[in-house]
Amino acid sequence: MRMKQNGMLTAALVAALLVPTEAIAAEPSQGQAYVETQKAVAEKAALLTGTYGTTSVQYALIDQGRILVSGQSGKNDEEGKVPLTAKTTYGTGSTSKMFTTAAVMKLVDDGKIDLDNPVTAYVPEFKMKDERYKEITTRMLLNHSSGLQGSSFANSFLFEDNDTYVHDRLLEQLADQTLKADPGAYSVYCNDGFTLAEIIVERVSGTGFSAYIHTNFTESLGMADTKTPLDNTDGFGMAATYFPVYQGQLPTETINAIGAGGIYSTAEDLVRFSQIFSGQKEGILSDESVEAMEQAEYNNGMWPDEADNSFGFGLGWDSVDLYPFDEYGIQAVAKGGDTILYHAALVVLPEENMAAAVLSSGGSSSTNQLLANEMLLHALKEKGEIAEFKHEKSFGEAAKAVMPEDVPNYAGMYGSTNQLIQVDIAKTGELSVSLPLMPNLPAEKYVYTTDGSFMSEDGTAKVSFVTEENGRTYIWVRMYASLPNLGQTALSHYSAEKLSANEITDATAAAWEKRDGNKYYLVNEKYTSLAYLLLPALQIDLLEEAPGYVKDKKITGPDTAASDLQIPMVGGRDTMEYRFLMQDGVEYLEAAGSLYVSEDALKPIYAGKKSLATIPRSGLAKWYTIPEKAAGKTMTVKLPAKGSFTVYDANGALVNFSVISGNNKVVLPQKGVLIFAGEAGSAYNVSLK
Structure with missing residues (x-):
């Protein structure tokens, strides 16, 4: 499960700041001591846990069959009673x-x-x-x-x-x-x-x-x-x-x-x-x-x-x-x-x-991987295999050039997995890249240069447009990304594919317009799932700028949509089909084996003193809205042996997930939602005060 690439074409690698912690280096086994490498890696590991959002890190280097560098840095258990070790x-x-x-x-x-x-x-x-x-x-x-x-x-x-x-x-x-x-x-x-x-x-x-x-x-x-x-x-x-x-x-x-x-x-x-x-x-x-x-x-x-x-x-x-x-x-x-x-x-x-x-x-x-690279490069230098470290690379200063008249034809809407990318090209040679589904993010800017590509102002990224033998047009991004004192990585990939026109019938358009803006809540995920850390819901968002599409997926009928993208490497990973179905008057959405229920089917949790929620024979979880009469009250849940409940606020932020908190009491938030998940027949006794 390799990390997905999200956001803009040149998404930053830097994470949130944390308080620095000490790195602990193990003694090397017999062989080259790698004293300088040990020192450098311990400092860089402490940088990861102190500056770049890592809780704890463990590292090791082997050379000619001997582990010669080993150590760890950061925080382990909350009480500080269990130290990090090589094991x-x-x-x-x-x-x-x-x-x-x-x-x-x-x-x-x-x-x-x-x-x-x-x-x-x-x-x-x-x-x-x-x-x-x-x-x-x-x-x-x-x-x-x-x-x-x-x-x-x-x-x-x-x-x-x-x-x-x-x-x-x-x-x-x-x-x-x-x-x-x-x-x-x-x-x-x-x-x-x-x-x-x-x-x-x-x-x-x-x-x-x-x-x-x-x-x-x-x-x-x-x-x-x-x-x-x-x-x-x-x-x-x-x-x-x-x-x-x-x-x-x-x-x-x-x-x-x-x-x-x-x-x-x-x-x-x-x-x-x-x-x-x-x-x-x-x-x-x-x-x-x-x-x-x-x-x-x-x-x-x-x-x-x-x-x-x-x-x-x-x-x-x-x-x-x-x-x-x-x-x-x-x-x-x-x-x-x-x-x-x-x-x-x-x-x-x-x-x-x-x-x-x-x-x-x-x-x-x-x-x-940056730390692993640095560990190996320092070891290679210390034992004389390389003389000096190479300087970090860039594409140099952007030399603006006159853009051919046909280049603006590449402008339009592009797609990658679960994302839409708007490309605008001015006749004066400026390229603007924005994410319509994330309107608060500022657009990225590039200028047309003498080699026929667009370049970022800092010279770390190039953007070109390529039409492949399959007739599809791609955004080709080449970039260098550096983290101070942790090295540099390079990436060259097709980040997105230009969407083809997709005409749909009036009946199909009407069916999807009814769903526009609606949320669908996950109902077939096990009660112990990490999915509940974040509100497990899909929202249907249609854009006027991408008619016939829902996100990157081409609408294929009143109840179906599927990605038509063919992007190598990572831009086209984890595609899926959307299929809507009706059961007992309730609309569900199926995607990649997960099943979601329409928000229209959610009922308010009973605001009285006592109530009972039971998982049906289907085993599907039960979602509820939190009505105004229940908001602010303390809900206590008597849980079954194999079940959990989770509460989210009006913004979808986690309030309580019983599996991780061990807490069966929670103050219900205004306009929030909650879910009971467990085995079929599991009963949840609910009381409000």
Whole structure:
């Protein structure tokens, strides 16, 4: 689960300010001391936790099979009684995909999987509504080119709950979906491909996925602190987590899409794992499999022209030629991962037999990767492999030029996943980029330059327009982003695609206009879900500037809409279809396996002294509005054994979520909403005072 890109074309990496804390560096094992590297990394780790919004961070570097740098920084438990150590465990998010890829490649080595055989050869019951599914191969799952929509993650992010719903229901969910592109046409980040690969490993090996990775990887590599939610984790020292909407420590986050993002580990264990990719551990994966994983798979389909980049998919890897190591003539492969609360980065230098891992509570995989890069660069310099650090790059000063008359034809509305982007181009050569769905954000400005691109005033970003062989037009963004004392990353990607005209009938338009501005509330998410940290609702917003569309989705009928975007890398990830249906006079919205109920169906909570709410046989959650007569009263709920309730204020901000607060009492806010979630038949005795 790699972090999504949100906001404008050059979204900042910098997070909110926090109070600085001290970094603790472990003593290196035998080998090069790396004294200067230890010092530099400890300072940068403290910078992450003190300035860049990370609660705690853990890091490790391995060189020639020895862990020579290891440490941690920041805050752990709220009471300060449990110190951070090298054995404190973090969620690795999408870095888990490297375990899944390694498991598949192990079976390739054993002659049990051919990467270019169809998935149906290994999972015969895999089916979709789209006949092209028969063309999907295992290779396409690992290089993100399968054409699957993205992430069927209902009931996958839970608090202290290892429910296997997301794994057990994947095939059922895919059977009700279509593909967004021809298999193999281009690579765009896709979580479902790795859950499907996890299932392939189980079918071919005849064993559970967790057992397979332990037998073949963690046990032989001495990774005693690497677990999955299905393992016995009693006494397992997880790093404490926090979230901005809640004042206090949260229960442990459990990610049950194991093959896509559910493995828990330490920085030291991750660099031990890296040895199979740098030739330090023989007999686990063949050289041929390791080399195959490092090939530029992204070049097999549509992709922007070569430029400095932090993305370039291999098999499993986010990048097989990571910036800035290519500036030094060194190949680096990298994988990052983000859950809601944990973040991870693993960077491996195969030819140098070195790797660095950074894990954190809070922060992001992007900042973790910057720290991993810095750790490796300092170590390379300290042992004399590189002479000096390269200067950070930019595109220089924007030299304004006369713009050709046809360039303004690229103006118009563009789309990326769940976002619309308005592009305006003045005849005088100024480009303006704004987000109509976020009108309070100022527009980004660029000027036309001599090389035919638009450039930002500070010289860190270039914007061009490209019409690909598929006839679609894309915004191509190249940018450098720096954080003081943490280094620089580069990104080159198609950020959005120009929307084509979409005429709809009057009847279809009328059906959607009735929904415009309406909210739909999630009803089929488990009561332990992290989804309740933020108001789990979708709002239908139609824009006059994008007729025939709802956000990035093309309206296809009175009750249906689907994304038609074909954007490689990350801009077109996690697309989905909207389908509305009526049941017992109530309208529901289905999207990517999640079900939402119309706000029109919400009834006010009873404002009297006593009431009873019961989850129906369908198991769907019950939402209520808070009427004026109930607002300001204290609500006490007698909870069932398997149930929770959550209250939100008029702005959708969290007031109380019983799973994390342990509190069954709350003062009801004006014009808020509340939800009871639990197993079918669960009863909630409610009293108001």
